[in-house]
Amino acid sequence: MVVKLYTMDLSPPVRAAMMACDIFSVAYERVEVNLLEQEQMKPEFLKKNPLHSLPVLEDDDLILHDSHAIMMYLADAYGMDESWYPKNNKKRALVNQKLFFDTAILFPRLRNVTYSIVNEGKKNITQKMLDSIDEAYGFMEAFLSRSTYIAGEDVTIADLSVVSDISSLAYILPIDAQKFPKTLDWLRGLESQPCCERYNNPGAAELGQLLKRFQESNSSAQIE
Structure with a gap:
């Protein structure tokens, strides 16, 4: 299953998660969520993250919100350089x-x-x-x-x-x-x-x- 990352460039946590994906060479499908248009409040998004915040990462059956948790996971799951x-x-x-x-x-x-x-x-x-x-x-x-x-x-x-x-x-x-x-x-x-x-x-x-x-x-x- 392709990793998905729900994003919007305005969001600093999103940017941190995207940088981590780049550092750890994680290919992902980018799904844009327009916060200014309240797309984070749609029922299908709230099922993934009741906090209606970005970013959200989907990796197979794992759904993670909070950029810090996402970065920790990416480092452990995909990182080759443990520094x-x-x-x-x-x-x-x-x-x-x-x-x-x-x-x-x-x-x-x-x-x-x-x-x-x-x-x-x-x-x-x-x-x-x-x-x-x-x-x-x-x-x-x-x-x-x-x-x-x-x-x-x-x-x-x-x-x-x-x-x-x-x-x-x-x-x-x-x-x-x-x-x-x-x-x-x-x-x-x-x-x-x-x-x-x-x-x-x-x-x-x-x-x-x-x-x-x-x-x-x-x-x-x-x-x-």
């Missing part, structure tokens, strides 16, 4: 820790902005939201002051997950090179990688443009 998701317990724990950081800190701060502008029709991003993003950059700077990549000296799936959010947040609040030099260098380094150039950078730019358009129009569609 991306180490089998060593301590190294893997550090990768998991940063994946949870992405889940608990980075993505919610991004979604607070997208939800406010796109779902609620707000025109302005509050100072509180900007401060929370700035704080997140500070966390990143602290992590990257200890290691070359987010979870150690090797690039891992945690970097793929985190860069999808950081590259999107940077369109909302540009990263200050004076305050966060290591974070900016890390971002630029990852954005220059082929998987990021193909599957992340265009979608991040598209999301930034979408937020700008919605701020200007004060519209009220939905994005996740």
